[in-house]
Amino acid sequence: MTQAPLPKAHVRCQLNGQPVEFLADQHMSLLEVLREVLDLTGTKEGCNDGNCGACTVSMDGRIVDSCLVLAPEVDGRTIETIEGMAPPGGLHPLQRSFLEEAALQCGICTPGFLISAKALLEREPDADEHRIRHWLAGNLCRCTGYDKIVRAVLRAETAMAPKAAAGRTRRKKSA
Amino acid sequence: MTSKTGSKKSESKKTGAERKFRVVGTRPIRHDGWDKVLGRAVFGADIKLPGLVHGAVLRSPYAHARIVKIDLSKAEAAPGVLAVMTGADMPIAASKVLDLGEEVTNAVFASDRVMARTKAVYKGHPVAAVAAVDHNVALEALRLIEVSYEVLPHVVTIEQAMAPGAPLVHDDLVGSDIGERVEHTNVADHIRYEVGDPEAAFAEAATIVELECRVSRAHQGYIEPQNATALWHQDGKLTVWTSTQGSFSQRNSLSSVLMMPASSIKVVPMEIGGGFGGKIGIYLEPLAAILSRKCGHPVKLVMERRDVFDATGPGPGGIIRVKMGVDAHGVITAATADIRYGAGAYPGASINPAAVCVFACYRVPNARIDAYDVVINLSKTAAYRAPGSPQASFATETVVDEICRRIGMDPAEFRLLNATRGGDRRTDGPTFPRIGNVETVEAIRGSAHYRAKLGRASSPTKKRGRGMASGYWQGIGNKSTVTINVNNDGVVSLIEGSADIGGTRTSIAMQAAEILGIAAEDVHPAVVDTDSIGYTDLTAGSRTTYATGAAAIQAAEQVVEEMKKRAALVWETDEANVRFADGVFTNGAAKNQHLTFKELCGKLDTTGGHVSTTGVVNIRGSGGGSFATHLVDVEVDTDTGKVEILRYTAAQDAGKAVHPAYVEGQMEGGAVQGIGWALNEEYVVGDDGVMQNATFLDYRMPTSLDVPMIDTIIVEVPNERHPFGVRGIGETCIVPPMPAISNALRDALGVRLTELPMKPGRIMAALQAQAGP
Numbered sequence: 001m002t003q004a005p006l007p008k009a010h011v012r013c014q015l016n017g018q019p020v021e022f023l024a025d026q027h028m029s030l031l032e033v034l035r036e037v038l039d040l041t042g043t044k045e046g047c048n049d050g051n052c053g054a055c056t057v058s059m060d061g062r063i064v065d066s067c068l069v070l071a072p073e074v075d076g077r078t079i080e081t082i083e084g085m086a087p088p089g090g091l092h093p094l095q096r097s098f099l100e101e102a103a104l105q106c107g108i109c110t111p112g113f114l115i116s117a118k119a120l121l122e123r124e125p126d127a128d129e130h131r132i133r134h135w136l137a138g139n140l141c142r143c144t145g146y147d148k149i150v151r152a153v154l155r156a157e158t159a160m161a162p163k164a165a166a167g168r169t170r171r172k173k174s175a
Numbered sequence: 176m177t178s179k180t181g182s183k184k185s186e187s188k189k190t191g192a193e194r195k196f197r198v199v200g201t202r203p204i205r206h207d208g209w210d211k212v213l214g215r216a217v218f219g220a221d222i223k224l225p226g227l228v229h230g231a232v233l234r235s236p237y238a239h240a241r242i243v244k245i246d247l248s249k250a251e252a253a254p255g256v257l258a259v260m261t262g263a264d265m266p267i268a269a270s271k272v273l274d275l276g277e278e279v280t281n282a283v284f285a286s287d288r289v290m291a292r293t294k295a296v297y298k299g300h301p302v303a304a305v306a307a308v309d310h311n312v313a314l315e316a317l318r319l320i321e322v323s324y325e326v327l328p329h330v331v332t333i334e335q336a337m338a339p340g341a342p343l344v345h346d347d348l349v350g351s352d353i354g355e356r357v358e359h360t361n362v363a364d365h366i367r368y369e370v371g372d373p374e375a376a377f378a379e380a381a382t383i384v385e386l387e388c389r390v391s392r393a394h395q396g397y398i399e400p401q402n403a404t405a406l407w408h409q410d411g412k413l414t415v416w417t418s419t420q421g422s423f424s425q426r427n428s429l430s431s432v433l434m435m436p437a438s439s440i441k442v443v444p445m446e447i448g449g450g451f452g453g454k455i456g457i458y459l460e461p462l463a464a465i466l467s468r469k470c471g472h473p474v475k476l477v478m479e480r481r482d483v484f485d486a487t488g489p490g491p492g493g494i495i496r497v498k499m500g501v502d503a504h505g506v507i508t509a510a511t512a513d514i515r516y517g518a519g520a521y522p523g524a525s526i527n528p529a530a531v532c533v534f535a536c537y538r539v540p541n542a543r544i545d546a547y548d549v550v551i552n553l554s555k556t557a558a559y560r561a562p563g564s565p566q567a568s569f570a571t572e573t574v575v576d577e578i579c580r581r582i583g584m585d586p587a588e589f590r591l592l593n594a595t596r597g598g599d600r601r602t603d604g605p606t607f608p609r610i611g612n613v614e615t616v617e618a619i620r621g622s623a624h625y626r627a628k629l630g631r632a633s634s635p636t637k638k639r640g641r642g643m644a645s646g647y648w649q650g651i652g653n654k655s656t657v658t659i660n661v662n663n664d665g666v667v668s669l670i671e672g673s674a675d676i677g678g679t680r681t682s683i684a685m686q687a688a689e690i691l692g693i694a695a696e697d698v699h700p701a702v703v704d705t706d707s708i709g710y711t712d713l714t715a716g717s718r719t720t721y722a723t724g725a726a727a728i729q730a731a732e733q734v735v736e737e738m739k740k741r742a743a744l745v746w747e748t749d750e751a752n753v754r755f756a757d758g759v760f761t762n763g764a765a766k767n768q769h770l771t772f773k774e775l776c777g778k779l780d781t782t783g784g785h786v787s788t789t790g791v792v793n794i795r796g797s798g799g800g801s802f803a804t805h806l807v808d809v810e811v812d813t814d815t816g817k818v819e820i821l822r823y824t825a826a827q828d829a830g831k832a833v834h835p836a837y838v839e840g841q842m843e844g845g846a847v848q849g850i851g852w853a854l855n856e857e858y859v860v861g862d863d864g865v866m867q868n869a870t871f872l873d874y875r876m877p878t879s880l881d882v883p884m885i886d887t888i889i890v891e892v893p894n895e896r897h898p899f900g901v902r903g904i905g906e907t908c909i910v911p912p913m914p915a916i917s918n919a920l921r922d923a924l925g926v927r928l929t930e931l932p933m934k935p936g937r938i939m940a941a942l943q944a945q946a947g948p
C-alpha cells in the first residue's frame with residue numbers, strides 16, 4: 001500500500017470480432033477484466049489458479065485459462081469468449097448438442113467446455129472419444145461425470161461434418 | 176484407456192403398472208438451457224448492482240487459537256476501505272435448532288462458524304472482513320489488520336479428539352451419550368439403534384466377517400465457489416443475492432444469526448454452480464450483510480478456492496466398523512455397526528442418516544448401530560450427496576463382499592436373498608413401503624455388463640477385477656409451493672422456490688405440462704425470491720423433482736378445475752359435463768364441443784378473467800427412498816498401484832424418471848464423484864492442522880480422462896407417495912462406487928482395501944503386505 005500504484009495498462013485487442021480498448025491495473029488477470037471491466041460474466045471463475053478450466057477463452061486461436069493471463073498481455077491479441085460463440089439469434093452446433101445431450105447440469109463449467117471443445121473441433125473435426133477426453137481434461141465438471149459432455153462433442157462433430165463425410169464420422173463413433 | 180461408448184439412452188427397466196404419459200419420460204431441452212450455453216445465465220458471482228462494493232475475509236491461519244487482540248485501525252484508515260468488521264459486530268445468536276432439511280445445526284454454532292469471536296476453531300475460520308471500493312483494495316486492507324493469536328493444541332482426527340484428556344474444541348460443549356449428558360468432551364452425540372439380540376445371533380452364525388474401514392473427508396467440489404451479495408436497506412430490511420440450495424432455509428439461518436425477523440429478509444437465489452449439499456449452510460451472507468449495514472453499499476463477497484476447501488463443509492471422514500453374521504444358507508442373522516464421524520469444528524456430522532442407511536439394503540433381524548458425532552479442529556462438515564450414507568455403506572458393502580467370498584456365493588444372489596423389500600423393517604425402525612431394492616440388483620444381474628467377460632489385462636503386470644455394491648438414500652419430502660399463472664396465449668408461467676442445480680425447472684415444469692396436456696415448452700418456469708413465492712424447502716434430500724413436482728401437479732390440477740368452469744361458461748352447460756383429457760376440454764352433454772387448452776386460454780378474459788393457482792404441499796417422507804446397485808470393472812497396474820476404471824454400470828430406482836436424461840446425468844455424475852472419493856480425493860492434513868492440498872491441482876477430482884462412459888439402467892418401481900410415482904434420485908448414486916471399487920480391487924488383487932481413498936500408495940502397501948517380508 002505504500003508503493004505508488006503502477007499506471008494502468010492501456011490495452012487494445014479484438015474481442016469477439018470487435019475492436020476493444022480498456023484500461024486495467026497491471027496485476028489484473030484477463031478473467032478479471034472480462035468479468036469486472038467489460039461486463040462479460042459468461043466466463044467463469046472456479047479456482048483462479050489454472051486448475052479448473054471454467055475461465056477458458058481462446059487467445060489467438062489457442063485456448064488459455066484467462067485467470068492465468070495478465071491483462072496487459074492481451075494487447076494486440078484476438079480473444080474469443082463464450083459471448084462470441086453463437087451466430088446472432090442462434091446457437092453454435094456445440095451449444096445445440098450440449099442442450100440436446102443434456103451435457104450440463106449446473107452449467108457453471110459449460111462456457112469453458114464449449115470454448116475448449118470448439119478449439120478441438122476446429123483442429124480435429126473427427127476426434128474420437130479418447131481424443132476428446134484427453135483434450136477436455138483441463139476442464140473440470142463436477143456434475144455430469146463427463147459422459148454426456150463427450151457425447152455432445154461427438155454429436156456436434158456429426159452435425160458439423162460436411163454431408164459426404166457424415167456417414168464416415170458416424171461409423172467411426174459407433175465402432 | 177479402454178474406450179467404450181455405451182448405448183445412447185439408458186436401458187430402462189419398468190416394473191409394475193404404468194400410467195400412460197405424454198410429457199413425463201421424454202427429453203425436452205431444458206428451459207434455462209439457452210442462457211446457460213450462451214454464457215448469459217447469471218450466477219451468484221456475476222451480479223452487478225448500482226453502488227456495488229467488494230469485500231474480503233481475513234481467516235485464521237491456525238486450526239485452534241485464542242484471539243487475543245485485533246487491531247483494525249490501519250485497515251480502517253486505508254484509502255478505499257469502506258467498512259471493517261469482526262466477531263464483535265455479530266449479534267449474539269440465541270440457542271435454537273436450525274433444521275435445514277439435510278443439515279441440522281444450532282444457531283449459536285452457525286453464527287460462530289461464520290465469524291470467530293474469542294477463538295478460531297478451524298483453519299480458515301473468519302476473524303475479520305473488509306468492504307472496499309474494489310476487491311484488490313479489500314485484499315490489501317486485510318494485510319493491515321493485526322491479529323494476535325494464542326495458538327492452542329488442536330485435534331484433527333477422531334482418535335485425537337476421543338483420546339482421554341484431549342484438547343477440547345469447545346470448552347462448553349455438552350455432549351449426549353445415548354441421552355446421558357456429558358461435559359468436557361469432543362463427542363457431541365452418541366446414538367444407538369437396537370433390534371433383536373445381535374450377540375446371541377452372532378453366537379449361532381455360520382460365518383462372521385468384521386471389517387474396520389476408514390474414509391477420508393471429501394469435498395463436494397462444486398466448481399462455483401460460495402458467494403454472497405447483500406444490501407442492508409435503510410429501512411432495516413435486508414436483501415441477499417446468493418448461490419444457495421435453499422433460499423428459504425437460508426433466510427431462516429440468516430434470521431437466527433442476524434437476529435432479525437425472517438420476513439425482513441429477502442433471499443434472491445442466483446443460478447447455482449453446483450452444491451451437492453455444500454450450499455445449504457450460510458458462510459458469507461451474514462458478513463456481507465453486516466458490511467453492507469456498516470457502509471451503506473451493497474457488498475459482494477466471493478470465496479477463493481483455497482477457502483472453499485479450508486472453510487466450507489466437506490462430507491465427514493470416519494472410522495466405521497461393521498460386523499455381519501450369516502447362517503449356513505447365507506441368510507444374514509445379525510449385524511452391528513460402530514460409526515464415528517469427524518464433524519469438524521461444530522456438531523452435526525449426519526450420523527443419524529448414516530445409521531438409517533448402513534443396513535438399509537438388507538434384512539437384518541438382529542442389529543445394533545452405534546454412531547458418534549465427534550468435533551475436531553477442521554471446518555464444520557456439511558451435507559454431501561446422501562450425507563452419511565457413503566461412509567457407513569462402504570463398510571457394509573465390503574463386509575458383504577467378503578462374506579460372499581467366504582461362503583462362495585455370487586454377490587447378486589446374496590443380495591437377492593437378503594435384500595429389503597416393501598413391508599420389511601429398516602434397521603432404525605420404519606417399515607419400507609414399496610421399494611426397488613431387489614429390482615436394481617436384478618437390473619445389474621440382467622445387464623450386458625454383468626454377462627460380459629472381464630477380459631484379459633492389457634499387460635502382464637496389470638490385473639483386472641469386477642466388483643458390485645448397493646446403496647440407499649432415504650430422501651425427504653417437506654414443503655414446497657408452486658404458482659401457475661395461465662396466459663391468454665396458452666402458455667403458463669410456473670413460479671417456484673426450488674433452486675435449480677441440475678435441470679429441475681424442467682422436471683417440475685414437465686409434471687405440470689403432463690396434467691395440463693400441453694408441451695413442456697409451453698410451461699415457462701421461474702425460480703424466484705423468498706418474497707415472491709410461498710415457503711419452499713431446499714434443493715437437497717433428493718426432494719425437488721419429487722416434492723416441488725407434487726406441488727406443481729397440485730397447482731396444475733387446480734388450473735384444470737378452474738378451466739373446466741370456464742369451458743362450462745363458454746358452452747353454457749353444467750360444469751359436471753366438462754371432461755378434460757390429453758389437453759382437450761370436451762362437453763360431454765353435446766356433440767362436437769371441444770376446446771384445446773390453448774383455445775380455452777384465449778377465452779379466459781371473457782369468462783371471468785385470468786387463472787392463477789397455487790399448489791402447496793408438505794409431504795411426510797420420501798416414500799421409501801431410492802436404491803442403487805453398481806457394477807465396475809477395474810484394471811490395476813501392480814507396478815504403480817494405478818487403477819483404471821474399465822467399465823461402469825449403475826442401476827437405480829427412479830420410481831418414474833421424469834426427464835430420463837437428467838436422471839442418467841445424476842447417476843453418471845454421482846458415480847464419477849464416487850470414483851473420485853474411491854481413488855483420489857482426500858483432505859491431507861498436516862501436523863499443524865492445516866489442509867495441505869487445498870487446490871484443484873492437489874485435491875484430485877476426476878477429469879474426463881480418468882473415467883469411461885457410465886452406463887445407466889433406470890429402474891422404475893413407482894413411489895406410492897407421488898402421483899406419477901417419482902422418487903428423488905440425486906443422492907443414492909454416490910453410495911455404491913467406493914465399495915464397488917474396493918470389491919473390484921479385491922477381485923483383481925486378492926487384497927482388501929479398507930481405507931479411502933484407495934490411492935496408489937495404499938494399493939502398493941497392501942500388495943507388499945500380501946507378498947510378505
Ligand code: FES
Pocket residue numbers: 044045046047048049050051052053054055056065066067068
Ligand atoms: S478459474 Fe481459471 S482455471 Fe479455474
Ligand code: FES
Pocket residue numbers: 103104105106107108109110140141142143144398448449
Ligand atoms: S455442469 Fe456443473 S460443473 Fe459441469
